Amino acid sequence: MTVSRDNSLAVYRGIKAAGVKSISALPETWLVYLLQLAEDDPDMHLIEVAKEEEAIGIAAGAYMAGEPHILLMQNHGFLAAINGIVSLAMSYRIPLCMLIALRGHWGEPYPWHTQGGIHTEPVLRALGIPFEYARDPAKVGLQISQAVTFAKSSLSPVALLLDRELMED
Protein backbone atom coordinates (compact mmCIF):
# COMPACT_ATOMS: atom_id res chain seq x y z
CA MET A 1 0.00 0.00 0.00
CA THR A 2 1.25 3.46 -0.87
CA VAL A 3 -0.19 6.89 -0.30
CA SER A 4 -2.20 8.05 -3.29
CA ARG A 5 -0.54 11.00 -5.00
CA ASP A 6 -3.48 11.57 -7.36
CA ASN A 7 -6.08 11.56 -4.63
CA SER A 8 -3.92 13.79 -2.43
CA LEU A 9 -3.95 16.24 -5.32
CA ALA A 10 -7.75 15.96 -5.52
CA VAL A 11 -7.95 16.80 -1.81
CA TYR A 12 -5.58 19.75 -2.19
CA ARG A 13 -7.54 21.08 -5.16
CA GLY A 14 -10.64 20.87 -2.99
CA ILE A 15 -8.89 22.83 -0.24
CA LYS A 16 -7.91 25.53 -2.73
CA ALA A 17 -11.33 25.64 -4.37
CA ALA A 18 -12.89 26.17 -0.94
CA GLY A 19 -10.89 29.40 -0.63
CA VAL A 20 -8.64 28.20 2.17
CA LYS A 21 -5.62 30.45 2.74
CA SER A 22 -3.91 28.76 5.66
CA ILE A 23 -3.38 25.28 7.02
CA SER A 24 -2.19 24.05 10.38
CA ALA A 25 -1.01 20.48 10.41
CA LEU A 26 0.86 17.75 12.11
CA PRO A 27 2.66 15.70 9.47
CA GLU A 28 1.74 12.04 9.10
CA THR A 29 2.16 9.43 6.38
CA TRP A 30 -1.18 9.83 4.64
CA LEU A 31 -0.76 13.61 4.58
CA VAL A 32 2.72 13.61 3.03
CA TYR A 33 1.73 14.75 -0.47
CA LEU A 34 -0.85 17.19 0.82
CA LEU A 35 1.76 18.87 2.97
CA GLN A 36 4.22 19.00 0.08
CA LEU A 37 1.59 20.70 -2.06
CA ALA A 38 0.88 23.22 0.69
CA GLU A 39 4.59 23.86 1.21
CA ASP A 40 5.14 24.50 -2.49
CA ASP A 41 2.13 26.82 -2.74
CA PRO A 42 3.23 30.47 -2.33
CA ASP A 43 -0.35 31.52 -1.60
CA MET A 44 -0.79 29.16 1.34
CA HIS A 45 0.31 29.75 4.93
CA LEU A 46 1.35 26.37 6.32
CA ILE A 47 2.11 25.97 10.01
CA GLU A 48 3.30 22.58 11.16
CA VAL A 49 2.78 22.07 14.87
CA ALA A 50 4.54 19.95 17.47
CA LYS A 51 1.23 18.59 18.80
CA GLU A 52 -2.25 18.89 17.38
CA GLU A 53 -3.82 20.90 20.18
CA GLU A 54 -1.66 23.85 19.14
CA ALA A 55 -3.48 23.83 15.80
CA ILE A 56 -6.76 24.60 17.55
CA GLY A 57 -5.22 27.83 18.86
CA ILE A 58 -3.72 28.68 15.48
CA ALA A 59 -7.08 28.05 13.79
CA ALA A 60 -8.76 30.36 16.31
CA GLY A 61 -6.25 33.11 15.53
CA ALA A 62 -6.74 32.66 11.79
CA TYR A 63 -10.54 32.72 12.20
CA MET A 64 -10.53 35.97 14.16
CA ALA A 65 -8.13 37.40 11.57
CA GLY A 66 -10.68 36.51 8.87
CA GLU A 67 -8.44 34.02 7.11
CA PRO A 68 -10.11 30.79 5.87
CA HIS A 69 -8.23 27.98 7.57
CA ILE A 70 -8.27 24.20 7.75
CA LEU A 71 -6.58 21.72 10.06
CA LEU A 72 -4.88 18.56 8.82
CA MET A 73 -4.21 15.83 11.34
CA GLN A 74 -4.37 12.13 12.04
CA ASN A 75 -7.25 10.80 14.14
CA HIS A 76 -4.88 10.19 17.06
CA GLY A 77 -4.01 13.87 16.85
CA PHE A 78 -7.69 14.74 16.96
CA LEU A 79 -7.97 12.67 20.14
CA ALA A 80 -4.97 14.56 21.56
CA ALA A 81 -6.57 17.94 20.74
CA ILE A 82 -9.90 17.46 22.45
CA ASN A 83 -9.43 19.90 25.33
CA GLY A 84 -8.57 22.65 22.86
CA ILE A 85 -11.60 21.76 20.74
CA VAL A 86 -13.92 21.86 23.76
CA SER A 87 -12.40 24.65 25.87
CA LEU A 88 -11.41 26.99 23.06
CA ALA A 89 -13.30 26.25 19.85
CA MET A 90 -16.66 25.20 21.30
CA SER A 91 -16.59 27.66 24.22
CA TYR A 92 -15.81 30.65 21.99
CA ARG A 93 -17.80 29.41 18.96
CA ILE A 94 -14.74 29.22 16.75
CA PRO A 95 -15.42 27.20 13.59
CA LEU A 96 -12.92 24.44 12.88
CA CYS A 97 -12.71 22.57 9.62
CA MET A 98 -10.73 19.44 10.41
CA LEU A 99 -9.51 17.04 7.74
CA ILE A 100 -8.64 13.92 9.67
CA ALA A 101 -6.68 10.95 8.32
CA LEU A 102 -8.69 8.00 9.60
CA ARG A 103 -6.05 5.45 10.49
CA GLY A 104 -6.86 2.19 12.26
CA HIS A 105 -10.11 1.44 10.49
CA TRP A 106 -11.26 -1.05 7.81
CA GLY A 107 -8.20 -2.77 6.31
CA GLU A 108 -5.78 -1.52 8.96
CA PRO A 109 -2.81 -3.90 9.27
CA TYR A 110 -1.06 -2.11 12.15
CA PRO A 111 -2.30 -2.99 15.66
CA TRP A 112 -1.17 0.34 17.16
CA HIS A 113 -3.57 2.30 14.98
CA THR A 114 -6.64 0.21 15.65
CA GLN A 115 -7.90 1.52 18.98
CA GLY A 116 -7.75 5.11 17.76
CA GLY A 117 -9.53 4.07 14.58
CA ILE A 118 -12.26 2.26 16.47
CA HIS A 119 -12.92 5.16 18.84
CA THR A 120 -12.75 8.13 16.50
CA GLU A 121 -16.36 8.04 15.32
CA PRO A 122 -17.86 7.46 18.82
CA VAL A 123 -15.80 10.37 20.18
CA LEU A 124 -16.94 12.64 17.35
CA ARG A 125 -20.53 11.68 18.12
CA ALA A 126 -20.07 12.20 21.85
CA LEU A 127 -18.75 15.69 21.20
CA GLY A 128 -21.56 16.48 18.77
CA ILE A 129 -19.10 17.20 15.98
CA PRO A 130 -20.71 16.75 12.55
CA PHE A 131 -18.63 14.49 10.33
CA GLU A 132 -18.56 12.78 6.94
CA TYR A 133 -16.35 10.11 5.43
CA ALA A 134 -14.39 11.04 2.31
CA ARG A 135 -13.81 7.98 0.12
CA ASP A 136 -14.28 9.13 -3.47
CA PRO A 137 -11.75 11.45 -5.13
CA ALA A 138 -14.49 12.73 -7.44
CA LYS A 139 -16.55 13.90 -4.46
CA VAL A 140 -13.93 15.00 -1.95
CA GLY A 141 -13.65 18.53 -3.35
CA LEU A 142 -17.35 19.17 -2.82
CA GLN A 143 -17.18 17.59 0.63
CA ILE A 144 -14.36 19.95 1.62
CA SER A 145 -16.16 23.06 0.42
CA GLN A 146 -19.31 21.90 2.22
CA ALA A 147 -17.31 21.28 5.39
CA VAL A 148 -15.77 24.78 5.23
CA THR A 149 -19.21 26.33 4.65
CA PHE A 150 -20.87 24.36 7.43
CA ALA A 151 -18.14 25.08 10.00
CA LYS A 152 -18.48 28.78 9.24
CA SER A 153 -22.28 28.90 9.38
CA SER A 154 -22.63 26.68 12.45
CA LEU A 155 -19.63 28.22 14.29
CA SER A 156 -18.76 24.66 15.20
CA PRO A 157 -16.01 22.14 14.64
CA VAL A 158 -16.71 19.81 11.72
CA ALA A 159 -14.68 16.82 10.59
CA LEU A 160 -14.07 15.19 7.25
CA LEU A 161 -12.60 11.74 7.76
CA LEU A 162 -10.10 10.88 5.03
CA ASP A 163 -10.63 7.15 4.53
CA ARG A 164 -8.16 4.46 3.43
CA GLU A 165 -10.03 4.07 0.13
CA LEU A 166 -9.18 7.69 -0.69
CA MET A 167 -5.70 8.02 0.76
CA GLU A 168 -4.07 4.75 -0.35
CA ASP A 169 -3.53 3.32 -3.83
Added chain:
Amino acid sequence: MKRSDCIKALYPELQDRLVVTIMGACAQELYDLGDRDNFFYLQHAMGLASSIGLGLATSLPKQKIVVLDGDGSVLMNLGTLATLARYRPPNLTHIIFDNGSLLSTGGFASHTTSGITDLAAIARGAGCPNVFSADNSYQFLEACAEAFDSHQMSTIVAKVEAVGPDHFGMDIALPENAFRLKRYLKSIKN
Protein backbone atom coordinates in the same frame (compact mmCIF):
# COMPACT_ATOMS: atom_id res chain seq x y z
CA MET B 1 7.73 42.48 40.94
CA LYS B 2 3.99 42.07 40.56
CA ARG B 3 2.38 41.00 37.31
CA SER B 4 -0.34 43.63 37.78
CA ASP B 5 2.32 46.37 37.92
CA CYS B 6 3.96 45.01 34.77
CA ILE B 7 0.65 44.98 32.91
CA LYS B 8 -0.15 48.47 34.18
CA ALA B 9 3.19 49.80 32.96
CA LEU B 10 2.66 48.09 29.62
CA TYR B 11 -0.96 49.14 29.20
CA PRO B 12 -0.39 52.35 27.18
CA GLU B 13 1.59 50.29 24.66
CA LEU B 14 -1.28 47.85 24.21
CA GLN B 15 -3.79 50.33 22.78
CA ASP B 16 -3.08 49.40 19.18
CA ARG B 17 -1.74 45.91 19.62
CA LEU B 18 -3.70 42.69 19.53
CA VAL B 19 -3.44 41.20 22.99
CA VAL B 20 -4.11 37.58 23.91
CA THR B 21 -4.05 36.72 27.61
CA ILE B 22 -4.26 33.50 29.53
CA MET B 23 -7.03 32.75 32.02
CA GLY B 24 -7.64 33.97 35.52
CA ALA B 25 -5.55 36.59 37.25
CA CYS B 26 -3.71 37.76 34.14
CA ALA B 27 -6.95 38.29 32.19
CA GLN B 28 -8.60 40.03 35.13
CA GLU B 29 -5.70 42.40 35.71
CA LEU B 30 -5.71 43.54 32.09
CA TYR B 31 -9.51 43.81 32.02
CA ASP B 32 -9.55 45.93 35.18
CA LEU B 33 -7.24 48.48 33.57
CA GLY B 34 -9.79 48.99 30.81
CA ASP B 35 -11.27 46.44 28.43
CA ARG B 36 -10.67 47.03 24.73
CA ASP B 37 -11.91 45.54 21.46
CA ASN B 38 -8.38 44.43 20.59
CA PHE B 39 -8.09 42.25 23.71
CA PHE B 40 -8.82 38.52 23.76
CA TYR B 41 -8.98 36.67 27.06
CA LEU B 42 -8.46 32.92 26.79
CA GLN B 43 -10.42 31.81 29.85
CA HIS B 44 -9.39 28.14 29.67
CA ALA B 45 -7.60 25.89 27.17
CA MET B 46 -4.34 26.42 29.04
CA GLY B 47 -1.31 26.56 26.80
CA LEU B 48 -3.01 27.82 23.67
CA ALA B 49 -2.68 31.60 24.09
CA SER B 50 0.64 31.59 22.26
CA SER B 51 -0.85 29.38 19.52
CA ILE B 52 -3.65 31.91 19.03
CA GLY B 53 -0.96 34.60 18.88
CA LEU B 54 0.88 32.63 16.21
CA GLY B 55 -2.30 32.25 14.16
CA LEU B 56 -3.03 35.98 14.40
CA ALA B 57 0.55 36.96 13.64
CA THR B 58 0.76 34.70 10.59
CA SER B 59 -2.56 35.84 9.16
CA LEU B 60 -2.01 39.53 9.95
CA PRO B 61 1.60 40.46 9.22
CA LYS B 62 0.84 44.20 9.57
CA GLN B 63 -0.55 43.87 13.08
CA LYS B 64 1.50 43.72 16.25
CA ILE B 65 0.56 40.93 18.62
CA VAL B 66 1.33 40.58 22.31
CA VAL B 67 0.66 37.34 24.19
CA LEU B 68 0.47 37.58 27.99
CA ASP B 69 1.24 34.01 29.04
CA GLY B 70 2.11 32.25 32.29
CA ASP B 71 4.42 29.51 33.50
CA GLY B 72 1.62 27.02 34.18
CA SER B 73 0.14 27.53 30.72
CA VAL B 74 3.45 27.33 28.89
CA LEU B 75 4.36 24.16 30.79
CA MET B 76 1.17 22.57 29.46
CA ASN B 77 2.24 23.24 25.88
CA LEU B 78 6.02 23.38 25.71
CA GLY B 79 5.85 22.35 22.06
CA THR B 80 4.54 25.82 21.28
CA LEU B 81 8.01 27.25 21.94
CA ALA B 82 9.47 25.05 19.21
CA THR B 83 6.65 25.90 16.80
CA LEU B 84 7.11 29.62 17.54
CA ALA B 85 10.86 29.27 17.02
CA ARG B 86 10.33 27.59 13.67
CA TYR B 87 7.97 30.24 12.26
CA ARG B 88 9.11 33.18 14.44
CA PRO B 89 6.65 35.81 13.20
CA PRO B 90 8.42 39.17 13.56
CA ASN B 91 5.21 40.84 14.76
CA LEU B 92 4.81 38.68 17.87
CA THR B 93 5.96 39.43 21.42
CA HIS B 94 5.51 36.54 23.83
CA ILE B 95 5.53 37.64 27.47
CA ILE B 96 5.56 34.83 30.02
CA PHE B 97 4.79 35.90 33.58
CA ASP B 98 6.49 33.29 35.72
CA ASN B 99 5.11 33.27 39.25
CA GLY B 100 6.14 29.66 39.95
CA SER B 101 2.56 28.88 40.78
CA LEU B 102 -0.67 27.59 39.32
CA LEU B 103 -2.20 30.58 41.06
CA SER B 104 -5.58 30.75 39.35
CA THR B 105 -6.28 27.06 39.77
CA GLY B 106 -5.43 26.67 43.44
CA GLY B 107 -1.98 28.12 44.02
CA PHE B 108 -0.05 24.88 43.61
CA ALA B 109 3.68 25.20 43.00
CA SER B 110 4.60 24.86 39.34
CA HIS B 111 7.79 23.27 37.99
CA THR B 112 9.43 26.70 37.80
CA THR B 113 9.24 27.19 41.57
CA SER B 114 12.66 27.79 43.15
CA GLY B 115 14.18 28.05 39.72
CA ILE B 116 14.10 24.30 39.06
CA THR B 117 12.82 24.79 35.52
CA ASP B 118 14.09 27.76 33.54
CA LEU B 119 11.55 28.76 30.90
CA ALA B 120 13.90 31.29 29.28
CA ALA B 121 16.49 28.53 28.83
CA ILE B 122 13.82 26.25 27.36
CA ALA B 123 12.73 29.00 24.95
CA ARG B 124 16.36 29.55 23.90
CA GLY B 125 16.89 25.82 23.53
CA ALA B 126 13.75 25.59 21.42
CA GLY B 127 15.39 28.10 19.12
CA CYS B 128 13.43 31.22 19.98
CA PRO B 129 15.38 34.39 19.15
CA ASN B 130 15.50 37.45 21.44
CA VAL B 131 14.77 35.77 24.74
CA PHE B 132 14.89 38.12 27.72
CA SER B 133 14.72 37.33 31.43
CA ALA B 134 13.44 40.03 33.74
CA ASP B 135 13.64 39.96 37.52
CA ASN B 136 12.62 43.56 38.19
CA SER B 137 10.47 46.28 36.69
CA TYR B 138 13.38 48.07 35.09
CA GLN B 139 14.55 44.92 33.29
CA PHE B 140 10.97 44.12 32.28
CA LEU B 141 10.29 47.51 30.71
CA GLU B 142 13.67 47.56 29.04
CA ALA B 143 13.02 44.11 27.55
CA CYS B 144 9.57 45.19 26.35
CA ALA B 145 10.98 48.33 24.73
CA GLU B 146 13.63 46.30 22.98
CA ALA B 147 11.10 43.68 21.89
CA PHE B 148 8.67 46.28 20.52
CA ASP B 149 11.43 48.13 18.67
CA SER B 150 12.90 45.02 17.13
CA HIS B 151 11.54 43.50 13.97
CA GLN B 152 11.88 40.00 15.30
CA MET B 153 9.82 37.72 17.47
CA SER B 154 10.72 38.19 21.12
CA THR B 155 10.12 36.20 24.28
CA ILE B 156 10.24 37.81 27.71
CA VAL B 157 10.20 35.66 30.84
CA ALA B 158 9.29 37.93 33.76
CA LYS B 159 9.65 36.61 37.30
CA VAL B 160 6.68 37.87 39.29
CA GLU B 161 5.14 37.31 42.71
CA ALA B 162 2.40 34.70 43.05
CA VAL B 163 -0.34 37.20 43.79
CA GLY B 164 -3.52 38.01 41.92
CA PRO B 165 -6.55 40.26 42.13
CA ASP B 166 -8.97 40.10 45.08
CA HIS B 167 -11.93 39.62 42.75
CA PHE B 168 -12.85 37.87 39.53
CA GLY B 169 -15.55 38.77 37.07
CA MET B 170 -15.68 40.11 33.55
CA ASP B 171 -18.73 41.33 31.70
CA ILE B 172 -18.01 39.63 28.41
CA ALA B 173 -19.28 36.24 27.28
CA LEU B 174 -16.68 33.98 25.69
CA PRO B 175 -18.13 33.90 22.15
CA GLU B 176 -18.70 37.65 22.34
CA ASN B 177 -14.98 38.12 22.91
CA ALA B 178 -14.14 36.15 19.75
CA PHE B 179 -16.80 37.91 17.65
CA ARG B 180 -15.66 41.27 18.95
CA LEU B 181 -12.02 40.74 18.02
CA LYS B 182 -13.02 39.41 14.61
CA ARG B 183 -15.21 42.47 14.01
CA TYR B 184 -12.47 44.82 15.24
CA LEU B 185 -9.98 43.28 12.82
CA LYS B 186 -12.44 43.55 9.97
CA SER B 187 -13.11 47.20 10.81
CA ILE B 188 -9.47 48.25 10.73
CA LYS B 189 -9.03 46.55 7.33
CA ASN B 190 -5.66 44.94 7.47
